[in-house]
Amino acid sequence: MNSFFEYFTDIYRAVKSLLTGMKVTGRYFFSPWEIVTQQYPENRKTLKMYDRFKGEVIMPHNEHNEHRCTGCGICETACPNGTIEIIQAKIDMPDGKKKRIIDKHIYHLGMCTFCGLCIKACPSDALAWGQEFEHAVFDRSKLNKTLNQPGSSIIKDIVE
Amino acid sequence: MKEVIHLPVQNVEEEEYHINMGPQHPSTHGVLRLVVSLQGEIVKSLKPHCGYIHRGIEKMCEKDTYPQIIHLTDRMDYLSAHINNHAVCMLVEKALEVEVPERVKYIRTIVDELNRIASHQLWWCSFGMDMGGLTCFFYGLRDREKILDIFEESFGSRLLHSYYTPGGLMMDIHPDFQKNVKAFIKYFRKKIKDYDELLTGNIIMQLRTQGIGILSKEDAISYGVTGPSGRASGFACDVRKHHPYGVYDKADFKEILGTKGDTFERYMMRMDEMLESMKIIEQLIDNIPAGDHTAKMKAVLKLPAGEYFQRVEAARGELGVYVVSDGNKSPYRMKFRSPNFSNLSVLDHISRGCKIADLVAIGASLDYVIPDIDR
Numbered sequence: 405m406n407s408f409f410e411y412f413t414d415i416y417r418a419v420k421s422l423l424t425g426m427k428v429t430g431r432y433f434f435s436p437w438e439i440v441t442q443q444y445p446e447n448r449k450t451l452k453m454y455d456r457f458k459g460e461v462i463m464p465h466n467e468h469n470e471h472r473c474t475g476c477g478i479c480e481t482a483c484p485n486g487t488i489e490i491i492q493a494k495i496d497m498p499d500g501k502k503k504r505i506i507d508k509h510i511y512h513l514g515m516c517t518f519c520g521l522c523i524k525a526c527p528s529d530a531l532a533w534g535q536e537f538e539h540a541v542f543d544r545s546k547l548n549k550t551l552n553q554p555g556s557s558i559i560k561d562i563v564e
Numbered sequence: 565m566k567e568v569i570h571l572p573v574q575n576v577e578e579e580e581y582h583i584n585m586g587p588q589h590p591s592t593h594g595v596l597r598l599v600v601s602l603q604g605e606i607v608k609s610l611k612p613h614c615g616y617i618h619r620g621i622e623k624m625c626e627k628d629t630y631p632q633i634i635h636l637t638d639r640m641d642y643l644s645a646h647i648n649n650h651a652v653c654m655l656v657e658k659a660l661e662v663e664v665p666e667r668v669k670y671i672r673t674i675v676d677e678l679n680r681i682a683s684h685q686l687w688w689c690s691f692g693m694d695m696g697g698l699t700c701f702f703y704g705l706r707d708r709e710k711i712l713d714i715f716e717e718s719f720g721s722r723l724l725h726s727y728y729t730p731g732g733l734m735m736d737i738h739p740d741f742q743k744n745v746k747a748f749i750k751y752f753r754k755k756i757k758d759y760d761e762l763l764t765g766n767i768i769m770q771l772r773t774q775g776i777g778i779l780s781k782e783d784a785i786s787y788g789v790t791g792p793s794g795r796a797s798g799f800a801c802d803v804r805k806h807h808p809y810g811v812y813d814k815a816d817f818k819e820i821l822g823t824k825g826d827t828f829e830r831y832m833m834r835m836d837e838m839l840e841s842m843k844i845i846e847q848l849i850d851n852i853p854a855g856d857h858t859a860k861m862k863a864v865l866k867l868p869a870g871e872y873f874q875r876v877e878a879a880r881g882e883l884g885v886y887v888v889s890d891g892n893k894s895p896y897r898m899k900f901r902s903p904n905f906s907n908l909s910v911l912d913h914i915s916r917g918c919k920i921a922d923l924v925a926i927g928a929s930l931d932y933v934i935p936d937i938d939r
């Protein structure tokens with residue numbers, strides 16, 4: 405008699421526990437306003453990333469096509485992965501001296517681990533995080549970017 | 565005429581055979597290969613084969629400077645990235661005898677606990693999925709997303725943050741951080757009830773986990789099983805409690821200990837730990853002192869020659885970092901004592917005699933992260 409009774413309480417307990425679980429799923433089924441999925445890529449126009457989002461390393465330029473990079477190469481040494489390559493150029497100053505400036509600031513996005521050490525190390529705040537995140541390309545060489553724009557120059561008041 | 569060869573008739577019932585579980589098995593949560601000897605459906609023994617995702621992180625550390633090492637530790641146990649960072653940062657600070665500001669300690673402790681909750685949430689997702697309940701996966705991820713949003717807003721990334729630096733933090737927390745964390749805790753206290761209703765009380769899940777994969781306290785100690793898996797066997801191994809770091813000594817929390825050491829107990833440990841973590845955060849979040857977010861550090865960090873060790877409580881157990889320095893800017897030798905490697909070593913011992921379906925449940929309850937095993 406006892407085992408007979410246990411048999412039915414077991415069934416009762418099992419069905420009850422399953423129904424408790426299904427109550428939760430049922431509740432969400434009937435409350436679609438609790439849906440949390442983002443409709444990407446349909447919401448591309450309105451999608452805004454957080455200000456601090458680490459999408460890629462960029463070099464901000466002002467409206468006169470000027471940046472803050474002196475070409476010192478500190479970011480190149482700070483980077484753990486060899487992601488940054490600095491190519492320097494020498495220009496003649498009016499007083500006859502030679503000065504080194506940045507020729508190309510090459511950034512290999514495919515090798516970047518987004519650690520932020522280059523941005524932290526830069527003494528003249530020339531680098532920043534960009535919010536772009538759609539980096540998929542068909543050709544790997546497209547991931548090698550030159551951060552200083554063509555024809556750009558350094559902002560006057562930066563001293564090394 | 566061709567001679568017919570009669571093979572000896574084998575008793576298939578008693579014959580042991582080997583199957584490969586993994587490297588691409590969904591329940592191993594990564595590229596882990598388990599060679600399982602089976603007799604029928606019973607697991608006779610099991611051999612884990614590691615190394616599929618070995619990247620040589622310890623060797624790579626030897627060429628990197630200490631600030632650069634941080635970003636490699638993210639990629640070991642990626643689900644407790646902040647906590648791994650914390651271990652290396654504290655080691656460097658200890659070696660250089662730098663006192664970090666109180667604000668940094670508070671923020672680090674809070675962020676560590678958030679990281680632990682996020683990690684346990686993902687564990688709950690995958691535990692449910694391994695037991696056959698796909699719904700769990702979506703509910704768990706939905707709540708984890710809230711934490712990842714907080715992380716993204718403050719630190720810029722969702723999984724691999726590299727937020728701590730030796731001596732402090734990369735940047736200060738976002739002005740909305742405290743508000744959002746408090747909102748999350750309020751939200752999650754409600755939602756965690758769903759977890760219990762959906763999975764904890766479920767009869768199928770209970771029958772499949774209770775009394776399965778029992779690990780005794782003695783074995784837990786001798787195999788070095790730490791974290792929630794070890795505490796389920798009654799092994800008091802919480803580094804936060806016994807060797808407090810950060811501001812854990814200022815928070816009031818319980819060390820959750822189990823008695824039975826079976827799969828269900830290991831499950832309950834993590835569920836209870838999420839509640840404890842929320843308790844820690846609640847106590848600290850309003851008391852973050854004002855101040856600088858980093859201590860004054862030299863441009864090049866050179867540890868004095870010698871040996872250093874630092875341990876922290878990662879989401880899966882005790883993470884130890886051991887450094888031999890010869891006085892240069894990069895370590896001479898770096899060794900990580902990763903919790904998952906020790907936890908995996910016990911899998912053979914506790915799954916002998918179980919059914920192969922139980923092996924999946926036991927594996928899920930040990931919660932291994934493969935990149936941490938292989939490093």
Ligand code: SF4
Nearest residue numbers: 483516517519520522
């Ligand atoms: S974010 Fe890190 S990996 Fe990327 S370029 Fe800067 S230093 Fe190198």
Ligand code: SF4
Nearest residue numbers: 473474476477479526
């Ligand atoms: S970006 Fe900054 S650190 Fe890098 S070369 Fe330019 S000025 Fe120097």
